[in-house]
Structure formats: C-alpha cells, structure tokens
Amino acid sequence: MEVKTPIILVNYKTYSESVGGKGLEIAKAAEEVSKETGVCIAVAPQHSDLRMIAESVEIPVFAQHIDPIKPGSHTGYVLPEAVAESGAVGTLINHSEHRLVLADIDEAVRRAREVGLKTVVCSNNIEVSAAVAALNPDFCAYEPPRLIGTGISVSTAEPEVVTRAVEVIRRVNPKVIPLCGAGITTGDDVLAALKLGTEGVLLASGVVKAKDPKNVLENMANSALKK
Numbered sequence: 001m002e003v004k005t006p007i008i009l010v011n012y013k014t015y016s017e018s019v020g021g022k023g024l025e026i027a028k029a030a031e032e033v034s035k036e037t038g039v040c041i042a043v044a045p046q047h048s049d050l051r052m053i054a055e056s057v058e059i060p061v062f063a064q065h066i067d068p069i070k071p072g073s074h075t076g077y078v079l080p081e082a083v084a085e086s087g088a089v090g091t092l093i094n095h096s097e098h099r100l101v102l103a104d105i106d107e108a109v110r111r112a113r114e115v116g117l118k119t120v121v122c123s124n125n126i127e128v129s130a131a132v133a134a135l136n137p138d139f140c141a142y143e144p145p146r147l148i149g150t151g152i153s154v155s156t157a158e159p160e161v162v163t164r165a166v167e168v169i170r171r172v173n174p175k176v177i178p179l180c181g182a183g184i185t186t187g188d189d190v191l192a193a194l195k196l197g198t199e200g201v202l203l204a205s206g207v208v209k210a211k212d213p214k215n216v217l218e219n220m221a222n223s224a225l226k227k
Helices: 021-037 047-054 080-085 102-114 126-134 159-172 187-195 213-225
Strands: 007-011 040-044 090-093 118-123 139-142 177-181 200-203
Touching (some): 021 040, 021 047, 080 102, 090 102, 126 139, 126 159, 139 159, 187 200, 187 213
Parallel strands (some): 007 040, 139 177, 177 200
C-alpha cells in the first residue's frame, strides 16, 4: 500500500477511546476522509488490533513499536515479522513514550527494512533529529515531549525549532521525509506544520479523544490541501 505525502498519521497510543471496535471506527472515519480528499491518512493502533484494522480498511496501518530482534526466544517483545504479517505497512520507532538507545534505533530501522516496513522514527530535539536522519529511516518526526498531549501545537508554539529540525534532517539525509508532532489538534496546526517545511504530522489525542474524529480529520485534510 502506498504511503503518500502530505500524511496525517494518527497514533492511537493506549487510549480507551481507541480499543477494539472503537479503534476500527476511527480507522473507517479516516478511510472515508482520505478517499474524499485524496490526503493520505494513516493510523497506528495498539498491537492487538493491528490485523483487525489492517484487514478492514484501505489506508496505511502502522504499528506503534517494533523491537530490534530476530525470530527466537524474546518473550514479550514485538517481532518485526509479526507486525508485517499482520498487514501493517510500517511502524513508529523511538516515540517519546517508548524511547530506545541509538544503537537499537539503528537495528530496528534495519530490521523493519528487511521485512518491508516503512519507518517513522521520532526525535525529541535537533541533535537527535540529525542522528536519526543519518540512520536512513523513511520518516523522521520531530516531537518535543513537553508539548505532547497539551493541545499546544508545536507548529505554532515553536515554529523556528520545527524549521531547524526540517533543515537538519534534509541536510543530513535528503531522502528522509520530515514530519512533526506534539499538540496538533486543528487544521490550522496541520497547515502551519506543512508551511514550515514538513510533509505531514504525527498526532494522537486531537483525533482519538475528539467527540467527532471524522470532523476533525476532515478539517485537517482540507487544510493540508491548502498548502
């Protein structure tokens, strides 16, 4: 399945609003909006729901994490092959709520590539963004942890830092697609992010906890088209 830009990637985290059937409803709303607008909208459900959602919608589905392991004795870890077999097309790596050391990020990106998964590696500052870009993931998502879940958008609160992150990522590795996240809840936030040079956003509660996720996604997708 093609993963295009601009992209709106919705991370379900472990919110109760996104478990099981509720997560599927969000994914179907995202699918409807994506088909209506032509904007790529992807979802990252909990691992237990990956196969159900991937088999039910025609939009990209990402895992929230993989471990840098090979098949074998790794009880409790997330095997890249299992994620790929579930129907997911990609995975998040190094989210601020599930950080890895650089060597493990490197190995996770390599293992994901081996099994055909796209990689969205998160970074929490400019220096980490540079290091991540050098590891050659598909995407690098700059997310300052202090703004995650606050409703204060990084694209409006720290525009100059987003611009710097984009510049650093592109300078280190022009092949890596820059994204940003943290506090993004509106279409204006998405448009601001794109105008700063990113090619999409990673967000969570702004959609998952919304009273009407489809309406929020419609606003975001239509705003992305204004770029």
